[in-house]
Amino acid sequence: MSVNEDRVQTLMAMFKRRGVVRPAFELYGGVAGLFDYGPVGGRILRRTQEIWLHHWLRLGNIVEINSPTVTPHLVLEASGHVGAFNDHAVQCLSCEAVERADQLLEGHVNNPDALDAAQLDAALSEHAIECPSCSTTDWAGSAPMNLMFPTSIGPVGTGRSAFLRPETAQGMFTNYPSIYRHFKQRLPFGAVQVGKGYRNEISPRQGMIRQREFNMAELEYFIDPEAEVNLAEVARNDVPLNLVPDPKGAHAESLSSEMIPALEAGIVRHPVVGHFMLETYRLMIQLGIDPNRMRFRQHEQDEMAHYASDCWDLEIHGCYGWIECVGIAHRGCYDLEAHALASGSMELRAWREHPEPIHVDKTAWVPVQAKIGPAFRGDAKMVIQSLEAIDDAPKSTPFPLTLTNGSVVTIEEDMVESRRVRYTINGEWFTPHVIEPAFGIDRIIWHMMDHSFNQIEKEGESYDIMRLPEDVAPYDAVVLPLFNKDGMSEKAESLFRDICSIPGLVPTIDAFGKSIGRRYARADEIGIPWAITVDHQTMEDGTVTVRSRDDQRQIRITIDNLLEQLRFRTLADHFN
């Protein structure tokens, strides 16, 4: 992993100087892993989130929800986070190295992950586990190291235990019944959430890449695992992607492939996963990520969560090397089933109509519960279920009945009545499967800026341009009076107000007494795409010059035309 430290420093210095991103609470010495977006970065973050959101909403069957970050212990226990995030650490008293207790015990006891602190300590001494650093067996007591931020609901001590959420996804799962109704009980559909996630990292490093509180955006897409998927539909406008398949799988070689062939070859294992890989790729291009510095890396079987059947990370190459920025996982029915089990709810499922209704018309032995109950007591329920399950009812009583636990009981004449049973089965309940694309927004923004930031030579000097796409630029335009005289300042101010009043546009103005070249440079550095200059001619004929950030060419148009072009974002057409 090669880190381009010089470029990291250059970018971070600029971010701090221009109000993009900086360490949070520096006033009080700073806190590792927490960052502020400043006046410029705040705009970029918001616009990135909006583009992200609209990218998915435009698919037509996706909705946005918003749920609390404070999440009850029970919810995160059901989701598996409490177990997964509550590893125990143990310190060597001799050399002070800190190790994970369950990792030390791997191979010595079964499933060490499940042990509590006391059991771990007992196991460590029982198996005389040596410290990997100094080979002594002198361990301090193990202590939970919780990667979630604990809190408590209610201001007094006995409140319900809770955590700040480590991901936004649980909100989509716990809201599934509402979303299912919203979509008129018809799969497939999805829900997204843009918000904060929290992980109490042991040692956050790499600047914005690993934070303790971070911006994330997740999509949970619910599908019927048995539904046919139309490949051509899913892979519309197919383009080649850089794929790095599981090296231990059947297709070990990296390749560039379009999605349909990759699906046909079994490299990508599910068409809906492929669909979201393509859509993710398009979104990244729209945000200004360099297509040549993106790749999809497939998780190895043992890297994936046990319930997942396929998982691809979108990795982006930047000055920290290849960084995982998006994870697209096929999570099967794991999440909804886990919550159904823990909550006892019957609502976390979907109804599938059979193509043809199944008409049942049979003669069956209907249990007489008043007799079966006393006769079989604890097994009565099982007996009744087994009776209802038999398709070919014996013609006469008594008859033997095999229960689900394998034992055989005798059904006497008075325990059943022969009856003709007629009903229709129109469909069945099932737990939908979930495809989850999860985005680390801060990581994406870092790479947008990294890929957009150009240092060019201009008249022998280094010159910085942030070539962000118009849609994520911190300002839509900057208004500049050429000079601070002859009414140009006033004219610029009124033009600035006019642009401000157009819904959706956020311009800025740089009117103070610096040279025009310096003010162009300031705007270029933070990526403002258009510089509108009010000059002498403006005062005569109402035209202004529009300068393009990326090639520094200028056109002259009327103010009315300018406002129109800004409103419809068509200025770029004039520079092609």
Add this chain to the structure above:
RNA sequence: GCGAGUGUAGUGUAGUGGUUAUCACCCGACGUUGCCAACGUCGGAACCCGGGUUCAAAUCCCGGCACUCGCACCA
């Protein structure tokens, strides 16, 4: 969390027991300037925090916090 290194204006830096704390960019005001980091004058802005040693600490020592690197961690 361990080990090593580092912490000086907004940014990048110089200095290393006694300085009015260096330099550049920067930011602002005024003047000048007919379009790409011009110029002049004036102004603004810093020794990470806390303790100790000392007549004197930004400088030496200790502790904290933060950053960088290595180890560990990263569902």
